[in-house]
Amino acid sequence: MSRIATTILIGLLLAVSTLPAQAQRGKNEPKAKKLYCWNKGAERICSDALPQEAVNSAREEFSAASGLRRGEVERTLTEEERAEAAVVAAQRQLDLAAEQTRQRTEQAMLSTYESEDDLRRVFTERTGILDNNVQTARYNVASLREALVSLLGTAGDRELAGKPVAEKQARSIQQRHSELVTQRRMQASFEAQRKALDVEIEETLQRYRLLKGVGTDPRA
Structure with missing residues (x-):
């Protein structure tokens, strides 16, 4: 070596x-x-x-x-802060999912509906249900108001005649009044939902026109 x-x-x-x-x-x-x-x-x-x-x-x-x-x-978060952070993170996930759903919906809208008339028909069933609910609630409110006025009139006549209002009659007045308040609330809710649906339909149509690249529908 x-x-x-x-x-x-x-x-x-x-x-x-x-x-x-x-x-x-x-x-x-x-x-x-x-x-x-x-x-x-x-x-x-x-x-x-x-x-x-x-x-x-x-x-x-x-x-x-x-x-x-x-x-x-960083400072260690408290239990409340961790819970709040979890809520914020979950909301971010929901917002992301909503945006992804919106994008898929828009793509489906373009590929599924050839015209605005086709798109309007999607809302036909919901519109019919809400219109029926509004009409039914209005009818119930009118009927209950009429029945309550009649009961109050009968009770007033008894009082004017110096007679006491029967316990059963007083309970009926109270029950009709409670039912009337409930039906008024339902009527207001249905009418608000119907207005909101009109807004949703119009916004959907406007979005559809934008995606299609067309002008405003002259019927709108």
Whole structure:
């Protein structure tokens, strides 16, 4: 073996023999110390040890040797904040799903309906149901009002004649009045839904025209 080869081999052996010792020294070396800085009220506190009461506080971390900023830790959220954050995240997911649904709906709208008349027919069933609900509620309100007026008139006549209103009659008046209040609320709700449907139909048609790239329907 040549002198050069022998020298190279000896050098490699020496290098290999020093690897375990170097690795062991690396394991035994202490971790780089940190300096923690956080706010306690209006006071700024910095220390090389983080007390238990500051574990959940927002803080900055610096190298104790160089003073350079090494990182930042956000404050731990409270239960209420975590719950609120979960609600916000869930709402973002719902908004994203709604937007994706809207896009798919628009694509389906373009591919399914050849004209506005085709699109209007989609709303025919809902319009018919709501119109029927409104008419039924109006009829019930008128009938209950008429029955209540009749009962009140009979009770008034008895009082004018110096006779007490019968308990059964008083209960009937109270019942009819309660039913009338309920039917009025239902009527108002159905009428509001019907108006909202008109708005929805018009907005859908306008969106359809925009997607189709056509002008406003002259019937609108």
